Amino acid sequence: MSSDLFDPEWVAERRRATPAATLTRRQFFRVSGLAGGGLLLSMAMPGISEDAAEASVFEPNVFVRIDPDNRATITVSQSEMGQGVRTTLAMIVAEELDLDWSRVSVRTAPANEEKYGRQGTGGSASIRRNWTRLRESGASARAMLVAAAAERLGVAADTLETGDSHVIDPASGRRLAYGDLAAAAATKPVPDKPSLKTPAQFRLLGKEHPGVDVDAIVTGKAIYGADVRLPGMLYAVVERSPVHGGSLKSYDDTAALKINGVRKVVTVPAVGGSTNVHAGVAVIADSTWAAMQGRDALAIEWNAGPHGSENSAAHSQKMHELTSRPGEATVNRLGDPDKVLAAADDVLSATYEVPFLSHATMEPMNCTAAVDGDRCRIWAPTQFPNWAARATSEALKIPAANVSVEITLIGGGFGRRINPDYAVEAALVAAQADAPVKVTWSREDDMRHDFYRPAALHVIDACLDDAGMPLAWRQRFSTPAIRATYSDKVDVDAFGVGESDGAANMLYRIPNRSCEYSYLDSGINRGWWRAVHTTHATFAVESFIDELAERAGKDPLELRLALIDELEVDRPEQNEEFPFRPQRLKGVLQLAAAKAGWGKPLPAGHGMGIACGIDHLSYAAEVVEVSVIDGKLRIHKVVCAADCGPVLNPNGGRAQIEGGIVQGLSAALRERITVADGRIVEGNFGDYRILRINESPLVIETYFAETDAHPTGLGEPSVPPIAAALANAIYAATGKRHRSLPIEI
Numbered sequence: 139m140s141s142d143l144f145d146p147e148w149v150a151e152r153r154r155a156t157p158a159a160t161l162t163r164r165q166f167f168r169v170s171g172l173a174g175g176g177l178l179l180s181m182a183m184p185g186i187s188e189d190a191a192e193a194s195v196f197e198p199n200v201f202v203r204i205d206p207d208n209r210a211t212i213t214v215s216q217s218e219m220g221q222g223v224r225t226t227l228a229m230i231v232a233e234e235l236d237l238d239w240s241r242v243s244v245r246t247a248p249a250n251e252e253k254y255g256r257q258g259t260g261g262s263a264s265i266r267r268n269w270t271r272l273r274e275s276g277a278s279a280r281a282m283l284v285a286a287a288a289e290r291l292g293v294a295a296d297t298l299e300t301g302d303s304h305v306i307d308p309a310s311g312r313r314l315a316y317g318d319l320a321a322a323a324a325t326k327p328v329p330d331k332p333s334l335k336t337p338a339q340f341r342l343l344g345k346e347h348p349g350v351d352v353d354a355i356v357t358g359k360a361i362y363g364a365d366v367r368l369p370g371m372l373y374a375v376v377e378r379s380p381v382h383g384g385s386l387k388s389y390d391d392t393a394a395l396k397i398n399g400v401r402k403v404v405t406v407p408a409v410g411g412s413t414n415v416h417a418g419v420a421v422i423a424d425s426t427w428a429a430m431q432g433r434d435a436l437a438i439e440w441n442a443g444p445h446g447s448e449n450s451a452a453h454s455q456k457m458h459e460l461t462s463r464p465g466e467a468t469v470n471r472l473g474d475p476d477k478v479l480a481a482a483d484d485v486l487s488a489t490y491e492v493p494f495l496s497h498a499t500m501e502p503m504n505c506t507a508a509v510d511g512d513r514c515r516i517w518a519p520t521q522f523p524n525w526a527a528r529a530t531s532e533a534l535k536i537p538a539a540n541v542s543v544e545i546t547l548i549g550g551g552f553g554r555r556i557n558p559d560y561a562v563e564a565a566l567v568a569a570q571a572d573a574p575v576k577v578t579w580s581r582e583d584d585m586r587h588d589f590y591r592p593a594a595l596h597v598i599d600a601c602l603d604d605a606g607m608p609l610a611w612r613q614r615f616s617t618p619a620i621r622a623t624y625s626d627k628v629d630v631d632a633f634g635v636g637e638s639d640g641a642a643n644m645l646y647r648i649p650n651r652s653c654e655y656s657y658l659d660s661g662i663n664r665g666w667w668r669a670v671h672t673t674h675a676t677f678a679v680e681s682f683i684d685e686l687a688e689r690a691g692k693d694p695l696e697l698r699l700a701l702i703d704e705l706e707v708d709r710p711e712q713n714e715e716f717p718f719r720p721q722r723l724k725g726v727l728q729l730a731a732a733k734a735g736w737g738k739p740l741p742a743g744h745g746m747g748i749a750c751g752i753d754h755l756s757y758a759a760e761v762v763e764v765s766v767i768d769g770k771l772r773i774h775k776v777v778c779a780a781d782c783g784p785v786l787n788p789n790g791g792r793a794q795i796e797g798g799i800v801q802g803l804s805a806a807l808r809e810r811i812t813v814a815d816g817r818i819v820e821g822n823f824g825d826y827r828i829l830r831i832n833e834s835p836l837v838i839e840t841y842f843a844e845t846d847a848h849p850t851g852l853g854e855p856s857v858p859p860i861a862a863a864l865a866n867a868i869y870a871a872t873g874k875r876h877r878s879l880p881i882e883i
Contacts, residue, residue, distance in 0.1 A: 196320035198279045198328060200253055201231055201272060208303050208317030210237050215247045215254035216264040217521050218351065219548035219555070220797075221853050222790035223264045225350045227272060229787060230265075233342045234276030234335060236300035237316075244350050249523035249543035258522040260556050260666065262754035262851025265786065269849055277332035279323075286322035287314050301341075337784065346789045351547065363519030363546045366506045368574045373426040374567050375433050375578055376406055378416035378587050381816035383661040384443040386417045393435035394421055399428030403436070404570040406563055412624040413529045414663055415559045416587055420567045426578050445661025446816040450593070453813065454491065457595035457616040457658055461489075465614050465654025467634040469642040470707040473650030478610035482601035486689055490598075490678035491878045494811035495591035495667055496826060501549025502584035505564035508574035512536040514565050515574075519548035521555040529558040530565045552801070553666035557589050582821035589665025590811055592617040593658075596641065596678035600648075606690030608701070610650040613641055613678070618660035620670070630657045635709050640675030640751060640858060643710050645723060646683065647703035662813060668801060672753045672858040677806075680749035680862030681877065684869070694866065695731050695748055699724055716755045716850065722781050723750060725843045726759040729779035733841055734761035743767040744774070747866025749859035756782040756855040757843075760799070762835075762867040771868070771883045773803065773835040778856050780840070783847035791852045795840045798856035804829035806861035807880050 196204040203211040212228040228244045231237075247254050256267065280300055287305035288295040291312060299306045304313045316323075337344070354360040379385065391403035402422040409415035421432035460466075479485055506517040507530075514534060520526050523543040531538040548555055564577040579587075596615040603609040619633035634655030635642070642653035667673065683701075687694040705718045712718060727750050731737075736746065743765045750759035758780045765772045778795050785791045808827035812819040820826035865876045868883070876882075 194321045196279070196283070196316070196323050198282055198324070199275045200247075201275045202235065202279045204279075204316050204320050206317045206320060208238075208315045209241050209243065210235070210303065210316070211243045211245055213245045213247050215257050216268070217257075217259040217519075217523070217545050217548055217551070217555075218246065219259070219519075219521065219551035221264075221794060222349050222787065223259065225347060226265060226787045226790055227268055228350065229342050229347065230269065230272040231276040233340055234273045235280045236302070236341070238303040239342060239347075241303060246545050248545065249527050251524045257524055258556070259551070260521050260553060262756065262853040262855070265849050265851055266755070273334050274332055277334050278329050281329045281332050282323045282326040283316055283319050285326045286319045290314065290319070290322065343786045344784065344788070347787050348789060360547055362501055362549045363504045363506070363517065364501055364549070364578065366517045366546060366576060368506060368508070368517075371506065371574045371576055372401060372422050372424065372571055373429050373578065374420050374422045374575050375426065375429040375580070376418040376420045376563065376567070376583070377433050377436055377438060378418040378583065379408075379440050380586065381440065381442045381446050381661075382416070382663055383445045384417065384816070385441045386419065387439040387441045389419050389439070390437040391419075393437070394432040397423075397428060397432045397435060399424040400432040402571065403432070404567065406566050409533050409559075409562055409566075411626075413533065413559055413562050414557070414589070414623065415533070415563045415566070418563070420577070422567065422571055422575060426576075430580070442816055443661070448661060448813050448816045450493070450813045453593055453618075453658060453660065454595070457491075457593070458489075460616040460656035460658065461595055461597040461614040465634070466656045467631040467654065469634045469638045469653040469655055470709045471652040472648075472706060473610070475610040475612040475650040475652045478650045479599055479601055479612060482610070485599055485601050486685060487597070487599045488682055488685055488877055490596045490674075490681060492594050492674045492677065493879065494593045494662065494813070495805055495809050496585050496588045496811050496820070497550070497552045497554035497667060498585065498809070498823075498826060498828060499550030499552060499554055502581055503554075503560040503579040504577060505561045506574060506576040507561070507564040507568035509534065509565060509569040513540045514542075514568075516541070516543045516561050516565060517546060518543060518561045518564075519546045519555060520558070520561060521548070521551045521553070522558065525556070526558040526561040529562050533562045534565055534569060552668040553670070554589060556666055581823070585821050585826055586818040589623065589663045591667030591670075591673060592620060592637075592664045594674040596674070598678060598682045600682070600686060602686065602690055606692055608646070608648045608686055611648045612652050612654070614654045614656070615641060615675075615678070616656040616658050617674070618658040618662065618664055620664045620666065622657070623664045628657065630655065633657050637671050638675065639670070639710050640672035640753075641679060643705060643707055644675070644679045645705065645718070645720075645752065646698070646701035648701070661816065668798065669753045669854040669857040672751060673802075673805070673861075676749070676751040676858035677861040677865075677879065680751065680859060681865050684747070684862075684866045685875070693737070695727065695736055698727060698748075698750065713755060716848070718752065722757045722843070722845060723752065723759075725845075726750060726757045726779040726781050729841055729843050730759040730761050730777050733779065733839060734763065734775070734777040736761060741765070743871055745867045745870025745872070747863045747868070747870055749862035749866060751855070751858045753855040753858050754853075755850040756780060756852060758855040758859055760856065760859045760863045762860070762863040764864070764867045764871055766868060766871045766883060769883060773833070773864070775837040775839070776835045776860070777839045778841070779843055780852060780855055781843040781845055782852050782855070783849040784844055785842045786849060788842070791842065792840045794852040795856045796838050798854060799838055799860050800829060800834055802857040802860035803834070803864065805879065806864050807833065810880055
């Protein structure tokens with residue numbers, strides 16, 4: 139198994155062949171091949187011809203290529219950001235095609251929506267959306283190879299078998315390599331409905347496999363966006379408006395232009411709409427260091443704009459005010475919770491609050507762009523390359539067909555790299571240079587100009603019936619909606635439906651319930667953070683269920699199991715293909731509890747907490763065991779049970795679950811973005827704390843409750859329950875409720 143990650147020797151050879159000093163911008167475009175994808179970052183395998191018309195090469199569809207040497211190349215159309223998508227998607231094709239996995243290479247496709255379909259990577263959707271079409275692409279290729287072999291051997295196709303990149307005749311023992319059949323197979327018709335394997339026939343899927351990029355990553359050969367090098371390239375950094383929505387008043391670049399290596403200082407216009415590029419001043423130089431020194435020497439005055447007075451304390455105060463009265467929009471209502479609560483003798487109320495969060499990806503934002511007239515080429519660690527291409531064409535006012543995007547490996551995405559702002563910004567800078575330009579963001583740039591997970595506040599009121607079961611539940615909440623960052627108008631009802639995933643559609647049977655939303659206006663950019671809305675909604679719901687269980691004198695696990703039923707609300711709308719299945723949620727709860735030893739006696743100062751949820755169509759439940767002794771928290775164990783249907787690569791699946799748990803714990807215990815005077819206060823990991831190794835769980839155990847269903851995803855479902863499970867465990871250990879994040883012991 140090998141990866142197509144860029145060959146440093148090839149890069150060095152091209153650098154020697156084309157000295158930077160003699161390469162003009164137009165020559166660069168001629169070398170790079172804007173339309174064809176032939177430069178080093180096209181991810182073509184060294185040693186494999188790029189002539190698609192070569193007769194001996196078998197390319198039955200856009201995902202499969204088999205060469206005469208019996209090597210196969212599988213093209214993956216999704217972005218790799220550490221979630222293992224290049225491995226698992228390639229495994230799907232290789233499984234149906236019966237390829238020798240050791241002779242498979244994986245190629246990442248450039249942006250081409252017409253050719254590859256939707257290439258956006260997010261929402262735990264890569265496997266779900268590609269499962270059927272990749273299986274069919276592999277099965278079609280296998281059928282064509284078998285047809286070619288049957289013709290050569292003079293036997294019926296249905297008597298032949300396949301395995302390890304060979305067609306096999308069991309009767310005679312003859313074996314024909316796919317590479318030897320490539321030319322003949324290319325002449326066979328593509329089957330309309332190829333026969334797919336049954337799960338019992340799988341040889342690759344469901345087995346443990348390391349990532350295809352592991353060797354390149356650990357040996358430093360992997361190419362991330364920050365590693366891109368092009369002939370004649372210049373480097374740039376941008377000083378952006380410190381206030382989101384601010385504008386440039388004036389600047390003096392006299393001192394900056396005196397810095398050795400600084401070539402040019404240019405302005406970056408703000409781009410609104412759904413792109414949200416900040417107004418800025420860019421310093422273009424011979425090196426990133428020179429550009430940074432030049433930026434430090436700039437004298438800039440900013441106009442703060444309409445959001446210059448925003449601050450976190452005012453945000454919190456306003457959300458408390460908004461949730462103290464009926465919501466601006468009612469997302470859904472069953473029965474009459476207001477009437478029942480007004481008549482109840484005992485109403486339990488609680489308020490849960492969470493702050494803005496940064497994505498804090500290990501690799502800060504960066505992008506390399508080259509612009510020549512009405513043509514632009516981009517190399518970016520992007521989750522949504524098609525959006526980046528469209529937004530760039532709009533910003534540069536050039537035809538969309540003239541913008542190409544090559545996708546590098548991504549050093550962490552978590553939703554941040556869905557946004558195209560950093561790609562558009564790089565193109566705007568490159569358009570003012572005479573060479574390709576790499577724009578690099580510092581950690582402070584990245585953290586202070588993110589698209590943040592919104593702050594949120596939930597107020598829940600509930601009462602119990604005579605049997606101790608919830609009779610009424612009213613949830614009022616407020617956030618600065620994500621959708622408002624990308625919308626020209628305020629639509630509170632639509633915002634409420636979008637923001638209430640995990641709240642309005644919470645999974646428990648309560649005869650009188652409602653969910654009400656009020657919009658907090660803010661100029662701080664918001665965006666999709668791993669698991670999105672359920673990160674705050676599930677924290678509130680799953681913490682409050684525990685509080686109700688205590689009031690009723692019931693076991694938290696048993697109360698959950700008793701209340702999980704068919705979902706009755708219609709907003710947010712259920713996915714028609716993957717409707718809620720109560721038994722699947724009960725299944726992960728019971729599995730996690732059993733594996734964790736729920737209910738067992740614990741030492742003094744220890745406690746267990748449980749929580750569950752659904753995120754992006756997959757089910758997860760978690761049990762956390764902690765101790766709090768002398769004021770010190772120790773997370774001893776986290777047990778997670780997840781149901782995403784069949785698990786295609788358990789190794790990758792566990793990594794996704796474990797990563798989600800650690801990131802969720804980091805948000806629960808450490809992370810907070812603070813706003814003061816319209817500016818983000820935190821700039822680096824000294825003040826934006828993330829979970830340290832010594833604070834992480836001593837043990838994480840993952841169990842899969844595999845059900846016979848279409849596979850969904852594992853990138854996000856372990857994140858939402860973890861904060862509530864942790865808070866519930868701390869309460870069990872200490873008797874103290876924590877209703878605000880991050881938790882302070």
